[in-house]
Amino acid sequence: MSISCTGTLNHLSLPTTDPQPTAAFLAEHFGCRIVTAGDSILLHRNGFDIVLDHVEEPVQWPRNFHFGFEMETLAEVRALHRTFDAAGVFMETAVFNNSRGSRFFCRMPGGVMIEVNTREDKEDDWRKLF
Template structure:
C-alpha cells in the first residue's frame, strides 16, 4: 500500500467575504463556469473545481501566495494583460520574463494574487524541465 496520495489535484477552496463578486471575477476573466450557488459557490474550469466559501472573518494571505493560469503564447499573455488593465483589474506587475517564461501578476477581489504566464519563451535551461 502506498503512503503517498496519488490522486490528482482536484480543487482549490478559497474563503471570501463576497463569493458573488469573486465568482463573477473568475467567470469574466478566466472562463470559469458557475455550476452551483448557495452557501458555497462551485466553479469549474478544465476539470478543476474552485470552491468559494463565504466567511465573515478577515482573510489574510501571505504576501507571495498566488496561483497561476498558463497561456499558450506570449501574445496571449500580453493581450490578456492589456484587457485586464482596461477592465480595471488590479495589476501588480507589467509583463516580464523571469527565465521560466513571461508572466504578469494581478489581484482578484479581496486581494488574492493570480499569475498569468506562458512557457513559450522560457530559457533553454528550463525547456527540459517543462
C-alpha cells in the same frame, strides 16, 4: 511502509467575504463555469474545482500566495494584461520575463493573487536551475 497520494489535485478552496464578484471574475476572464451559487460558490474548469467559501471575517492572505493560469503565447498574456488594466483590475506587475517564461501578477476580487504566464519564451534549459 510509507504511502503517498497518487490521486489528482482536484480542487482549491478559498475563503472570501464576497464570493459573487470573485466568481464573476473567474468566469469572465478564465472560463470557469459556475456550478452552484449561494453563500459559497463552486466553479469548475478543465477537471478542476474552485470553491469560494463565504466567511464573515476579512481574509489575510500572505503577500506572495497565488495560483496561476498558463496561456499558450506571449501575445495572449500581453492582451490579457491590457484587458485587466483597462478593466481596473489591481495589477501587481507589468508583463515580465524570467527563465521560465513571461508572466504578470494581479489580484482578483477578494485579494487573492493570480499569476498569468506562458512558457512560449522560456529558456530551453530553465529546469536545470532546480
